[in-house]
Amino acid sequence: MKEITIETAAFGSDSLKLKIGRKNLGCFVLGNGLAVISTDSIPKALGYDGKSANWLFEFLMGVNRLTPIEPALLESLGRPIRFQIGNSDAIRFGISADVFMEACEAILRAKDDGFLYVSELRFAKAASEILNHLDGKNLADEIAIASGYNLFKQNHKQALARKMSLATMSNYPVWVMAFTDDFYQMLLQFKSWEWTDLNNSAEQVGEYLNDIIFSRIDSALLENLETTRPKKKYRKNGIPEHYVQHQGLEEYVLALSALIKASAMNHAIFEQLINKSFPRKRELVVEKLQAKAKIPAATNPAFDETLAKAFRKKT
Template sequence: MNDTPQSKGGTARANQLSAEERREIARQGAQARWRPANSPAVDSSLPLATHQGKMTVGALDLDCYVLEDGRRLFHKRGMARALDMKSGGGNVFMRAMRRKGLGSELDQKLVEKIENPINFKPLTQDLGHGYDAEVLVEVCKAIIRADDAGKLSASQIPLASQARILLNAFAKVGVTALIDEATGFQEIRRPDALRILVQQYIEVEKREWEKQFPDDYYDELNRMYGSRKLTTTANGAVIQNRPQHFAKFTRSYVYHPLENGAVLEELDRINPQINARGTRRDRFHQHLTKGYGIEKLKRQVQEVLTLMKVSDTTSQFKKLFGKRFPQAGTQFSLFDD
């Protein structure tokens, strides 16, 4: 009887579970045994997760969720993993926050959130316990404050290093944006949420000009359009050929796909045309955040450059682009070949 496929499968599954996960399953089993037959397995009033996924931060994979009311959560056990605590259990995280030194840097409001995790219904199990994503950010800040004040014990020092890594990862990106990307919620979020995300792209102050488009980007454009790679200025200088219609191409195929045109709309607002020729005071990329906006721009430039290299004509490029970015829709009509 012990060698049945079912028993072997159960044993294999149990071996893959953490100690906390096994305790949670046992607890739920006990509740089920003592629950009246007609009672629901889970409180129907619990908020439901509509999206879930894993956020990758360095070597970490953190379980994250978006609830039906728009809250973004990390699973309780992920809080310990995020801070590189050895056991990785949610209860270990809570005990660490109560320890002298670190606990003194937690304000009462944050303590109450830590002591009262959010119960919710994930997509793949009956019950989950989580924290609002901003709790992790605030905890990281508290750990760093405690470290700067010399309040951490020797065993807590590694927490400060991990907290700094996490804050650097979240800098300019926003934990909400990361969760939306990890769970796929960015595809359907409300317009007000999108406006919040757009601000992750935009720098408060204009940055100094730095080259963001490689020379081969324009070389490929010249090849695809059949134009010369080099041109001569009025004073006799030989420079790379960059006709005006290249700017329209870049607008359509590099900037517009960033959040489906929302980032381009904001860039148009803060950096408008100043004359009939379409001149602007700054380059668009000077208004993008270095930690998030510029990285997204570089990724899109590389995508477009790859498609150009395998295209013989602009028509062929547009077809390939349409397959790679179907959400771009009617942007192809912005300019003629």
């Protein structure tokens, strides 16, 4: 018998809802980084006033008898992800952001093809409202924002930047705040680090970033980074709040990411590739700091307890 996996919600709580228009959905980011929608919040959001938490699966199974629904979608809905919140022993159920979007699209197709009863048209209307509101937005990104995960990552980038700046007595480290989450995710996986290591092991992380980035870029680019700061770009057209990258630095980081991928996550191969492609031009030292940089509090007080619990769990 296959062992049932129970994940842990690293971010999110029952009080932190994802608001999509007039709809409220329970949302969480699990310890493995997967963004999920809690199944018990879905029926009401899609206009169903019954009490079955597994209603979406049951509804689409009924539709499947009239018109084919993608088997993989039905399987995902029929076997929701099990997870727990905090220290609670209660088992919760959720589906990934992608599965939820696919389910909404399946409802709309069934409606457009004439396979919904009149009493079921309200489900299609609700699904349409959700999809229209999310037009141009990534649902997983929206969950990361609503659950506090984005703020958690941003705060740790800022802590790393502050500690590197203090340790190097330089300004260029502020640009580590502009590195994308995707780049950090790749780097963390490559080095077997966690997001909290950006603060807890900032000297080690800073030394490595100096080694693979700042000690190898052109002198003119480093000088430019030393005299400028990244500008914050606020949310617009579905793009989450972020720092704007420096074009020259962005191009280098993209090339660096390609080398990590080409190495198949092998450190020895990566070392050969980077030394050949981008020879070291200078030596940069990160001095050891006696005091740890303090992680700033969440700007929204509603996030504080969730972030604190997640931080304690990660550390």
